[in-house]
Amino acid sequence: MSLSTHHLYVHVPFCRLVCAYCDFVTVGGRGADIASYPDLLLAELAMRPASGHLATIYFGGGTPSLLPADRVARVVGAAIDRWGNAPTEVTLEANPSSRETPDWAGLRVAGVNRISLGIQSLRDAQLQMLARGQTADEGLAAYAAVRAAGFENVSIDLIYGIPGQSRADWREGLNLVLALAPEHLSLYALQLALAPDEWAAPPRPGALRWRKRMVPRQDDGLAAAQYELAEEVLDAAGFEHYELSSWARPGFESRHNSAYWERRPYTGIGAGAHSFDGRSRSWNERDLDAYMARTKAGERAMADSEQLDEPTRAFEAIALGLRRVTGLSRAAFANEFGTDPVERFAAAIGEGADLLEVDHDRIRLTTRGRLFANEALVGFAP
Amino acid sequence: MIPPERTRNFSIVAHIDHGKSTLADRLLEATHTIDPRQMTSQVLDSMDLEREKGITIKARAVRLQYEAKDGQTYALNLIDTPGHVDFTYEVSRSLQACEGAILVVDASQGIEAQTLANMHLAVEQHLVIIPVINKIDLASADPEMVLAELEETLAIPREEVILASAKEGRGIDEILEAIVKRIPPPSGEASTPLQALVFDSHYDQYKGVVAYVRVANGTLHDHERIRFMATGVETDILELGYFRPQPVPTRRLTVGEVGYVASGLKSIADARVGDTLTDADRPAAEPLPGYRQALPLVFAGIYPMRGDEYPLLRDALEKLHLNDASFVYEPESSVALGFGYRCGFLGLLHMEIVQERLEREFGLELIASAPSVEYRVKRLNRADELVVDNPAKFPPAGEVEAISEPWVSATVITPTDYIGPIMELATTRRGDFINMEYLDPKRVNLHFEMPLAELIIDFYDQLKSRSSGYASLDYAYLGYRLGELVKLDIMVSGEPVDALSLIVHRSNAFRVGKSLVEKLKELIPRQMFEVPVQAAIGSNIISRETIRAMRKNVLAKCYGGDITRKRKLLEKQKEGKQRMKRIGSVEIPQEAFLAILRMNEGQ
Ligand SMILES: Nc1nc2c(ncn2[C@@H]2O[C@H](COP(=O)(O)OP(=O)(O)OP(=O)(O)O)[C@@H](O)[C@H]2O)c(=O)[nH]1
Ligand code: SF4
Ligand SMILES: [Mg+2]
Numbered sequence: 001m002s003l004s005t006h007h008l009y010v011h012v013p014f015c016r017l018v019c020a021y022c023d024f025v026t027v028g029g030r031g032a033d034i035a036s037y038p039d040l041l042l043a044e045l046a047m048r049p050a051s052g053h054l055a056t057i058y059f060g061g062g063t064p065s066l067l068p069a070d071r072v073a074r075v076v077g078a079a080i081d082r083w084g085n086a087p088t089e090v091t092l093e094a095n096p097s098s099r100e101t102p103d104w105a106g107l108r109v110a111g112v113n114r115i116s117l118g119i120q121s122l123r124d125a126q127l128q129m130l131a132r133g134q135t136a137d138e139g140l141a142a143y144a145a146v147r148a149a150g151f152e153n154v155s156i157d158l159i160y161g162i163p164g165q166s167r168a169d170w171r172e173g174l175n176l177v178l179a180l181a182p183e184h185l186s187l188y189a190l191q192l193a194l195a196p197d198e199w200a201a202p203p204r205p206g207a208l209r210w211r212k213r214m215v216p217r218q219d220d221g222l223a224a225a226q227y228e229l230a231e232e233v234l235d236a237a238g239f240e241h242y243e244l245s246s247w248a249r250p251g252f253e254s255r256h257n258s259a260y261w262e263r264r265p266y267t268g269i270g271a272g273a274h275s276f277d278g279r280s281r282s283w284n285e286r287d288l289d290a291y292m293a294r295t296k297a298g299e300r301a302m303a304d305s306e307q308l309d310e311p312t313r314a315f316e317a318i319a320l321g322l323r324r325v326t327g328l329s330r331a332a333f334a335n336e337f338g339t340d341p342v343e344r345f346a347a348a349i350g351e352g353a354d355l356l357e358v359d360h361d362r363i364r365l366t367t368r369g370r371l372f373a374n375e376a377l378v379g380f381a382p
Numbered sequence: 383m384i385p386p387e388r389t390r391n392f393s394i395v396a397h398i399d400h401g402k403s404t405l406a407d408r409l410l411e412a413t414h415t416i417d418p419r420q421m422t423s424q425v426l427d428s429m430d431l432e433r434e435k436g437i438t439i440k441a442r443a444v445r446l447q448y449e450a451k452d453g454q455t456y457a458l459n460l461i462d463t464p465g466h467v468d469f470t471y472e473v474s475r476s477l478q479a480c481e482g483a484i485l486v487v488d489a490s491q492g493i494e495a496q497t498l499a500n501m502h503l504a505v506e507q508h509l510v511i512i513p514v515i516n517k518i519d520l521a522s523a524d525p526e527m528v529l530a531e532l533e534e535t536l537a538i539p540r541e542e543v544i545l546a547s548a549k550e551g552r553g554i555d556e557i558l559e560a561i562v563k564r565i566p567p568p569s570g571e572a573s574t575p576l577q578a579l580v581f582d583s584h585y586d587q588y589k590g591v592v593a594y595v596r597v598a599n600g601t602l603h604d605h606e607r608i609r610f611m612a613t614g615v616e617t618d619i620l621e622l623g624y625f626r627p628q629p630v631p632t633r634r635l636t637v638g639e640v641g642y643v644a645s646g647l648k649s650i651a652d653a654r655v656g657d658t659l660t661d662a663d664r665p666a667a668e669p670l671p672g673y674r675q676a677l678p679l680v681f682a683g684i685y686p687m688r689g690d691e692y693p694l695l696r697d698a699l700e701k702l703h704l705n706d707a708s709f710v711y712e713p714e715s716s717v718a719l720g721f722g723y724r725c726g727f728l729g730l731l732h733m734e735i736v737q738e739r740l741e742r743e744f745g746l747e748l749i750a751s752a753p754s755v756e757y758r759v760k761r762l763n764r765a766d767e768l769v770v771d772n773p774a775k776f777p778p779a780g781e782v783e784a785i786s787e788p789w790v791s792a793t794v795i796t797p798t799d800y801i802g803p804i805m806e807l808a809t810t811r812r813g814d815f816i817n818m819e820y821l822d823p824k825r826v827n828l829h830f831e832m833p834l835a836e837l838i839i840d841f842y843d844q845l846k847s848r849s850s851g852y853a854s855l856d857y858a859y860l861g862y863r864l865g866e867l868v869k870l871d872i873m874v875s876g877e878p879v880d881a882l883s884l885i886v887h888r889s890n891a892f893r894v895g896k897s898l899v900e901k902l903k904e905l906i907p908r909q910m911f912e913v914p915v916q917a918a919i920g921s922n923i924i925s926r927e928t929i930r931a932m933r934k935n936v937l938a939k940c941y942g943g944d945i946t947r948k949r950k951l952l953e954k955q956k957e958g959k960q961r962m963k964r965i966g967s968v969e970i971p972q973e974a975f976l977a978i979l980r981m982n983e984g985q
Contacts, residue, residue: 009942009943011942024942025942058942060942189934189936220932220933220934221930221933223933223934224933224934225933227934244936245936260943260945266943268942268943272942273942273943274942274943274944274945274946275943276943276945281945281946283944283946306946312949315949315952315953316945316949319948319949319952320945370936371933371934371935371936372910372932372934372935372936373935373936374935374936374952374955375910375935377952378952378955378956378959379956381949381952381953381955381956382953
């Protein structure tokens with residue numbers, strides 16, 4: 001990839017039913033707007049500058065699989081026109097559901113070549129616990145349909161740390177998923193406890209009571225054990241653990257997500273989407289109506305932006321770089337910021353004793369450090 | 383110039399909120415002392431905090447000119463005093479500058495604890511008392527009941543009592559006439575060497591220490607050289623005057639007069655309240671009987687929230703002390719709270735006021751340790767006694783032979799309905815019941831003796847809540863008595879947290895230790911390792927809880943490229959960490975300390 005690669009993120013903020021734990025930008029019950037939303041995406045795309053070589057497109061949500069395949073095709077096509085080249089990776093997130101089955105073949109034709117399937121769990125009891133309106137069978141069926149349509153790069157999302165989910169449950173869940181033979185896996189700990197000030201202004205106020213009820217039923221010791229178990233099981237299955245919560249068969253790392261960790265520039269379109277141009281970050285209105293109204297009026301629905309100063313950029317380089325299991329290249333950092341990070345952050349590295357590992361070339365999190373990434377990273381903050 | 387025969391010096395005293403300052407307003411108005419356009423309610427309560435809290439904190443002296451019914455003009459020196467028990471000392475000083483006192487009693491409340499205390503102070507000093515029943519305009523006023531109480535409890539004949547409403551201006555003329563007729567003029571010799579009692583002071587940026595004086599004998603002249611007899615300090619008077627209520631310069635203050643002397647002195651220690659001023663060239667042989675120094679009874683550590691504000695705190699304390707010599711302070715340091723000061727106060731309200739002034743007049747953010755008293759510790763094989771006002775400074779349990787603590791005599795006036803609950807409260811606070819007197823068939827005066835330490839932890843709030851707000855409290859220092867006391871240490875990961883050490887009675891140690899440990903368990907965030915929290919007496923652990931180790935702490939994925947939110951969370955976490963206090967390897971957020979220290983207040 002040349003330095004001038006660019007990436008496009010497309011946010012699709014619709015879900016049929018909003019899951020209890022969700023803190024993403026999405027709304028439920030707004031099916032009527034889905035049809036008109038892609039036109040706004042196209043309108044925004046036309047307003048945004050397009051530079052470099054477009055390497056990836058990622059349709060995230062929400063539930064992008066609710067978009068009709070022809071609309072996806074138009075967005076992909078518009079991006080290709082805008083940048084003047086076809087991206088190598090086009091991912092679309094999908095949520096299994098028997099009520100609205102995507103036109104998988106149509107999506108392939110539209111240019112999508114990677115599906116990220118939100119299976120989350122293959123046990124109905126756990127899916128119910130999460131108040132996710134889907135069943136295990138729907139997950140299996142969706143996976144089969146994706147494969148049947150010929151997708152050769154499929155990622156599955158799983159959640160652990162669900163109240164009531166034992167280590168054995170988790171092992172079983174991992175094995176069921178491994179039997180499906182996906183190319184990529186993303187494993188997320190169910191994050192219910194919020195920072196103190198977030199309880200006061202939660203990202204999604206509706207489910208606050210649900211969260212409060214569930215937090216005491218979570219056991220972070222168990223979640224930690226589940227994480228360690230996953231590392232072990234997936235390693236044995238030939239997966240490479242390449243980022244804190246991502247595993248891939250060789251050659252199937254998510255290129256789009258890697259762009260975030262490598263701080264490459266990306267353009268985000270759609271409600272709540274974030275963009276980064278290498279120096280500053282900006283983000284769109286999270287509120288769907290505000291986004292739609294402003295975009296319709298012909299302006300970019302940007303909510304705010306921030307210019308990153310040098311210490312912030314350095315911190316981001318560390319915090320994002322350390323998410324990668326191979327860690328951060330000291331030389332690359334020194335090249336960009338002028339000093340060896342081991343020198344510049346001697347105090348934070350000293351404090352992070354058993355969480356960080358430093359060798360001649362790189363800094364990385366230890367196995368324990370991956371469980372305590374926040375503790376390891378906080379010392380680097382400006 | 384009004385001669386001494388036509389001068390009257392009096393204080394207004396009462397239980398808190400019975401209407402002293404409002405009555406003073408009416409007297410100022412009736413005598414045209416204040417321009418009506420400048421009149422506000424409780425005009426003498428000029429300090430911001432006084433106005434905000436609606437109480438008098440500092441006594442104020444004002445000169446009024448009154449044209450009496452006999453056609454003569456009189457100079458009336460009025461001193462408005464605070465009613466709260468913490469400031470009883472101010473009242474007694476003010477009374478020494480007077481020949482009379484107006485005793486105000488609320489017509490609906492009747493006699494309360496400070497009514498009795500102030501009455502006794504006035505009688506001790508042989509002052510003429512003008513009893514006034516105030517607030518007769520209230521629907522709930524029962525002057526008849528109050529008249530009976532005054533008669534029975536204080537032997538005040540009902541004919542002497544003036545019925546008034548300071549709010550509506552009723553009874554004011556009668557009070558002014560009574561001041562002139564019943565209070566004697568000051569006695570004293572104009573020609574003998576000068577003796578003037580310093581009964582209060584404040585500090586002025588330009589005029590230095592301004593002493594409030596009452597001339598007992600002789601005459602003070604502007605610009606003369608004076609000497610403070612106790613300290614021996616001499617200075618030239620910068621300005622002489624009296625208050626109306628703003629300072630009015632004058633050429634001289636003669637026998638019986640009340641006014642102020644701007645001394646130019648920079649240290650309040652040189653011009654102490656209670657000292658006698660005399661003429662440096664023609665000094666008096668003897669000083670006037672002074673006052674006992676006000677005793678700080680309640681002690682607490684005061685620390686800046688941010689360590690780098692320590693120098694600001696030092697300056698603020700110095701400045702505040704110039705205007706309030708009744709608190710004491712000295713530097714101390716704490717492992718948990720850093721550098722700060724151990725301060726002594728007259729009582730809890732005084733502590734609150736000092737803390738609030740430091741915060742609001744000087745813009746500091748402070749953290750105060752739980753209030754404590756001063757203990758005397760007798761150590762094994764040592765003759766001398768150790769005086770300890772900070773539980774953290776206690777000698778190890780093994781060296782202690784005996785501990786004694788200050789006791790007070792407490793007076794509680796309450797409707798008879800609440801006798802039971804109040805007795806119970808006093809007993810659980812280690813109080814000894816002494817006796818009970820009936821003020822009238824429905825109200826009693828209960829008398830207890832109890833350790834001051836028990837009284838300063840929410841006794842007053844409890845008293846109010848158990849009596850539906852009706853009981854009133856007064857207390858006075860008695861002396862030191864031996865107690866079954868132990869030092870309770872709180873340990874986090876085996877390290878004692880000095881700021882949380884407490885002295886408690888042995889019988890309460892377990893309960894207090896357990897609740898502190900439980901609360902801390904809730905407040906200390908989980909660390910990467912297990913943290914035991916213990917309460918101990920010496921090496922004996924009496925309560926233990928364990929904060930389980932945090933097992934993971936990772937942020938979920940950065941969704942859709944939203945790096946900002948996660949980064950900000952980490953930045954905030956770092957900021958929080960910088961405000962944490964480290965005990966051994968455990969980081970404790972300041973909020974946890976605050977919560978515990980607040981809880982101590984309400985133990
Ligand atoms: N109804 C009525 N209220 C009064 C009267 N006199 C005072 N008050 C009210 O009683 C409250 C207390 O009055 P203050 O004059 O501040 O009482 P104080 O005795 O100076 O109080 P401290 O200085 O705090 O001891 C205020 O709300 C007054 O308005 C009165 O004659 N009638
Ligand atoms: S599917 Fe995903 S985005 Fe939609 S509500 Fe559930 S968690 Fe939120
Ligand atoms: Mg008052």
